[in-house]
Structures are given as structure tokens and as C-alpha cells.
Amino acid sequence: MEYAKLTKQNIKDLESMVEPERFSTGESNLDLHAKDQSQHTPTRPEAVIWPISRAEVSNILKYANEHTIPVTGWGAGSSLEGNPIPVRRGLVLDFSKMNRILEIRESDFQADVEPGVIYRDLNERLRHRGLFFPPDPGANATIGGMIANNASGTRTVRYGSTRANILRLSAVLASGETIETGSRSSKTSSGYDLINLFVGSEGTLGIVVEATVRLTGMPEEFSSATATFPSVEEAGKAVFEMIRAGLDPASLELLAPECITLINKEKKLGLEVLPTLFLEFHGPSQKQLTEIMEIASDICGDTGCHDFRTGIERKERDDFLKARHELGEMITRNHPGRSHMAIDVAVPISAYPEIIALAREESRKADIPGYTFSHAGDGNLHLVFMGKTGDEKEWAVIDQVNARMVEKALAMGGTATGEHGVGIGKRKFMQAEHGNSLEWMKRIKDLFDPKGILNPGKIFP
Ligand SMILES: Cc1cc2nc3c(=O)[nH]c(=O)nc-3n(C[C@H](O)[C@H](O)[C@H](O)COP(=O)(O)OP(=O)(O)OC[C@H]3O[C@@H](n4cnc5c(N)ncnc54)[C@H](O)[C@@H]3O)c2cc1C
Structure with missing residues (x-):
């Protein structure tokens, strides 16, 4: 698809659709909307608009469609696969206002x-x-x-x-x-x-x-615990067994030791540096939650758990979850001169122990700073590599690991992306994941957006 470059007239027309301070072709605003939080190559849009109403969005899209101008939505730009990068330039609509x-x-x-x-x-x-x-x-x-x-x-x-x-x-x-x-x-x-x-x-x-x-x-009651294991693989088995047993965790997160080291460094939580599961259950009474925790503790014990610590108070639980939420940022912050790539696959829960074992092996072999953590209860695994920025050799290794992890996840009946989306980075796996239904997705895209102006260059290989 050929897209028109914005002409002076286009800029004048678009500028007139919103208040002057909500339209920009300024260098710094274009730079701010050229890249998300991923390592993908930045591309600047030609203009940024901050709409404040559906009528404005409608007028802008109608105009862009008539003039075949690409339009890409922008939230906070926190994507990890290049999802909001305006690869075909045109307009970015920033929704922060x-x-x-x-x-x-x-x-x-x-x-x-x-x-x-x-x-x-x-x-x-x-x-x-x-x-x-x-x-x-x-x-x-x-x-x-x-x-x-x-x-x-x-x-x-x-x-x-x-x-x-x-x-x-x-x-x-x-x-x-x-x-x-x-x-x-x-x-x-x-x-x-x-x-x-x-x-x-x-x-x-x-x-x-x-x-x-x-x-x-908000749940009436909650109960949280941490369980440490000699190996990530054993923690992975415990995850599968708990889900298989029908326990219904409100949170079941796995953190490999390198993540715990980082959390201790930044948050001073004094956690034991071992593969760790964080578990939380929500329910109507502490009595019920105590029974559930006992079952969880038994399962963890059977799969090699060192220490199952329950009865965690609200503050400690909040501190842990906050640290878990900030882990991605911590990883980036602690590796200046490197860029991060988050491998994000998800598999059926029975395959979870195998995929996490593979992630550990890949991480060891790659010999590049890597962090394994996981929304384990969903079978969703992240392996975040911090590759030297611009080092083609390291990035080739990371790309190969990514491809192998995705291939394995697909072979297990899983998906190339559990939560980060396709963006630019996962397009190459879409054919393998979706087969001929990818063609139907393309037809749907053409039906809604015949000129292909909406976030072009994404999802489809
Ligand atoms: C440190 C860190 C941790 C993260 N942890 C997680 C995590 O635990 N789970 C997870 O799922 N993700 C995670 N992410 C990824 C990211 O936060 C999510 O993908 C999030 O949904 C992106 O939201 P955003 O507002 O930043 O959107 P953007 O990145 O700005 O845009 C995302 C996509 O939405 C489109 N878009 C934006 N607004 C609109 C709109 N109004 N209409 C249509 N399309 C629109 C964009 O074009 C783009 O394709 C993490 C990212 C970072 C940096």
C-alpha cells in the first residue's frame, strides 16, 4: 500500500480540526512518539494529535481515509513489541488528554x-x-x-x-x-x-x-504465601499440580533467582535467593483460605519446596507485588548500554513445566543477562534478555532463542504471545500460529479498513 506523505495542505487541514496546542509537528513530540518500550527500530510520525472527543477522532479519521494517511493510536507507549510505532509514518493520535x-x-x-x-x-x-x-x-x-x-x-x-x-x-x-x-x-x-x-x-x-x-x-479475605524451590523446574511442576488440583489462585507468579536478587537489591525485601512462587488466594473466609493454603503447601512439598511461608501480612504482600510489577523497569534500569527483549509465550498448563525448563536451558546457553519470570498460573512465561545495544552477534542469539521458544510453544498448542501482542516483533510467527485463519483475519482487516490506514505494518507478516 502506498501512503501519501503529509502535504502542507494536509497539515493545515488537520491542524484546524483541534485546538492549536493539541497538534504538533515539533521534533521532540515526533521523537516521543517514535518508539515504545521495545528494542524495535523507532520511526517518527509526521504529526501528533491529542484528540479529546469522539467527534474529533471521527473527523480526523474521515480525512485521513480520504487522503490515505496512516493513523496509529497511542496510549502510554509502554508496548513491548513495537505495537504503536508508526512504521508508515502519518499521524499518531495520542489519547493522554x-x-x-x-x-x-x-x-x-x-x-x-x-x-x-x-x-x-x-x-x-x-x-x-x-x-x-x-x-x-x-x-x-x-x-x-x-x-x-x-x-x-x-x-x-x-x-x-x-x-x-x-x-x-x-x-x-x-x-x-x-x-x-x-x-x-x-x-x-x-x-x-x-x-x-x-x-x-x-x-x-x-x-x-x-x-x-x-x-x-475487593475480596472479603485474602491469603498470600511464598514457596521456594531448589530449581525453577520444580517450581514449574508445583504450578501445574496446583492448577490440576483445581485450586483457584488469584495470583500465581514465578520468579527465578536472578529476579529475586534484583528485587532484594532495589527493594531491600531480604528474600531468600531461590526460585520463588508467589501465591495468593481470595475467598469469603480465612477458614476456607487456610484449608486451600494447606493443600497448596502439600503440593509444593511434594514437588520439592524448601520453604512454604504463609500468613504474609498485607504490607509485605503489597511490597512483594509492587516489586513484581516494577520488575521489568528494574531489569532495564540495571543494565545501562543494553536493550531489552521480552520473550512472551504461553502454553497449556500441562506443558508449563517443560516450557519453563526450556527457558532456563536457553537462558544458560545464551550467556547474555537474562531474567525468567512468569504469570505461571496462566502458563505465560517471560524470558527477558538484556542484549548489548547495537551488538549484532548478541541480538542474533536472542532472536534465535525467541524463535525456538515460540516454535516450542506453538508445538505444545500454545501461542507466540501471551500478553504483549504481535506488533512488529511477532508478525513472522503469525502464519505458523494461525494457518489459513490468518487469511480470514486479513479479510476482516480489509473489510473494516479497506485502505489500510489504521496502524499499518502490524500483525500481518
Ligand atoms: C515494564 C513493563 C511491564 C509490562 N508488563 C506487562 C504485563 O504484565 N502484562 C501485559 O499485558 N503487558 C505488559 N507490558 C506491556 C504494555 O504495558 C501493555 O501492552 C499495555 O497494554 C500497553 O498500553 P499502552 O497504554 O502503553 O499502549 P501503547 O503501547 O501506547 O499502545 C498499544 C497498542 O494500542 C494501540 N492503541 C492505543 N490507544 C488506542 C485506542 N484508543 N484505540 C485503538 N488502539 C489504540 C496502539 O496503536 C498500539 O497498537 C509491560 C510493559 C512494560 C514497559
Whole structure:
């Protein structure tokens, strides 16, 4: 597809659609929207617009479509696969100023939000009402960006990814037409599920301008524990056995020793430097949770656990989870002169012990700083490498490990990306993962966006 370069007239026309301070072709603004948090090559857009209403988004898209100008949505730019990099240049729509929480309906467990709302800000507003929005990626992501990437986090094992927590969407299509999809009912059998199509589409089918999100009540009681193991492989077996036993963790995270070392260094938590599982259960009473913890402890004991520590107080639990959330940032911060690549695969839970064992072996062989951690209860594994920036040899090794990990995950019936999305980095695996259904995805893309203006260069190989 040939895309037009913005002409002086285009710039004048687009500039007139918003207030002057919400349109920029300035160097620093273009640079700020040229790259996400990944190692992928930056590309600057030609202009950045900060819309504040659906009408503005609609006018801009209608114009861009008529003039075949690429348009890429931008939330917080925290993606890890190049998802919001405007590889074909054109316009970036930055939603940081379209960030109102429009309504919270406590009794229905719902909130209406604009796309630029940061999920942590929403949770801060909800805290005193005893509610929360469960998906919790480890960055200050916007709800628009989370919808586009189907983000998830430490609580997904119990409360689902972003996909499970969206009830209704308003989206502007490439033509400028706005559609409303979904309802405020907590269930529906009505027609095709367009929400599920938009969630995870990385802004390639339409631009989200409003969403109704599902909220969850804070649990009456919680119980947390840590379990340390002689090896990551044994911890992986414990994860499988706990899920197989039907335990329903609200969080089941695995951290390899190098992650614990880093957390101790930065957060002074004084954790034992061993492969560690963090477990949390939510329930109506401590009595019930004590019984569940006993079963979890037995399972961990049977799979080689050194030390199962339960009865963790709220502060200690919050400190641990905060450190877990900040781990990605810690890793980057501690390796100046290096860039990071997060391998992100997910497999059926029975295959989890095998994939985590493979990750350890690959990490050892690569001999490049690497960190293994995992939303283990979902079978979602991360192996983050910190490769020397510009060192082609190291990056070739990392790319090969990534390819082998993905191949193995696919062979196990898993996926090339558990939560970071396809972006640029995972396009090459899409054919192998989806076979001929990739062609149907392409047809859907062409139907919604015939001129291919929405986030071009993503998802499809
Ligand atoms: C330290 C760190 C830790 C992370 N941990 C996790 C984690 O635990 N789990 C996880 O899932 N991810 C994680 N991520 C990745 C990232 O935070 C998520 O993918 C997040 O959803 C991106 O949101 P964002 O607001 O930054 O969106 P961006 O990166 O700005 O954009 C993401 C995608 O959304 C599109 N987009 C943005 N706004 C809209 C809109 N209004 N309509 C349509 N499309 C739009 C963009 O074009 C792009 O394709 C982490 C990232 C970092 C840096």
C-alpha cells in the first residue's frame, strides 16, 4: 500500500480540526512518539494529535481515509513489541488528554471510561468503593492500549485478561463512522462478538473512544504465601499440580533467582535467593483460605519446596507485588548500554513445566543477562534478555532463542504471545500460529479498513 506523505495542505487541514496546542509537528513530540518500550527500530510520525472527543477522532479519521494517511493510536507507549510505532509514518493520535472516567456504576460493577485513562488511576478512584478493575500490566498503561493489546497481569489467572473485563466499546472506524458494540448486561448471546474482535486488534480495525469496563469487588479475605524451590523446574511442576488440583489462585507468579536478587537489591525485601512462587488466594473466609493454603503447601512439598511461608501480612504482600510489577523497569534500569527483549509465550498448563525448563536451558546457553519470570498460573512465561545495544552477534542469539521458544510453544498448542501482542516483533510467527485463519483475519482487516490506514505494518507478516 502506498501512503501519501503529509502535504502542507494536509497539515493545515488537520491542524484546524483541534485546538492549536493539541497538534504538533515539533521534533521532540515526533521523537516521543517514535518508539515504545521495545528494542524495535523507532520511526517518527509526521504529526501528533491529542484528540479529546469522539467527534474529533471521527473527523480526523474521515480525512485521513480520504487522503490515505496512516493513523496509529497511542496510549502510554509502554508496548513491548513495537505495537504503536508508526512504521508508515502519518499521524499518531495520542489519547493522554482523552482520559476522563465518565461514570462509575457501583451497583452494576461497571465504569465508563475514555481510552486515555491509566488503569492505575481508575483503580485509585475505585479503592474506597471496594472495587477494582482487575487487569494489571506492569506498566502505567492506558485502558485504550490495554484493550488494543489485550493486556493482562498478575491477577489474570483468576479474573481474566482485559478481554474478559470489557462489556461495551465505542470505536471509530477508518471511514470515520462510529460504532457501539456490546451492552451493559453482564452476559449476552446477541450477534457476532465485535468486542472480542476489537480487543487485541492493536488499533488495526478501529480506534477505541470509550469503553464500559467490568469491575470486581475487593475480596472479603485474602491469603498470600511464598514457596521456594531448589530449581525453577520444580517450581514449574508445583504450578501445574496446583492448577490440576483445581485450586483457584488469584495470583500465581514465578520468579527465578536472578529476579529475586534484583528485587532484594532495589527493594531491600531480604528474600531468600531461590526460585520463588508467589501465591495468593481470595475467598469469603480465612477458614476456607487456610484449608486451600494447606493443600497448596502439600503440593509444593511434594514437588520439592524448601520453604512454604504463609500468613504474609498485607504490607509485605503489597511490597512483594509492587516489586513484581516494577520488575521489568528494574531489569532495564540495571543494565545501562543494553536493550531489552521480552520473550512472551504461553502454553497449556500441562506443558508449563517443560516450557519453563526450556527457558532456563536457553537462558544458560545464551550467556547474555537474562531474567525468567512468569504469570505461571496462566502458563505465560517471560524470558527477558538484556542484549548489548547495537551488538549484532548478541541480538542474533536472542532472536534465535525467541524463535525456538515460540516454535516450542506453538508445538505444545500454545501461542507466540501471551500478553504483549504481535506488533512488529511477532508478525513472522503469525502464519505458523494461525494457518489459513490468518487469511480470514486479513479479510476482516480489509473489510473494516479497506485502505489500510489504521496502524499499518502490524500483525500481518
Ligand atoms: C515494564 C513493563 C511491564 C509490562 N508488563 C506487562 C504485563 O504484565 N502484562 C501485559 O499485558 N503487558 C505488559 N507490558 C506491556 C504494555 O504495558 C501493555 O501492552 C499495555 O497494554 C500497553 O498500553 P499502552 O497504554 O502503553 O499502549 P501503547 O503501547 O501506547 O499502545 C498499544 C497498542 O494500542 C494501540 N492503541 C492505543 N490507544 C488506542 C485506542 N484508543 N484505540 C485503538 N488502539 C489504540 C496502539 O496503536 C498500539 O497498537 C509491560 C510493559 C512494560 C514497559
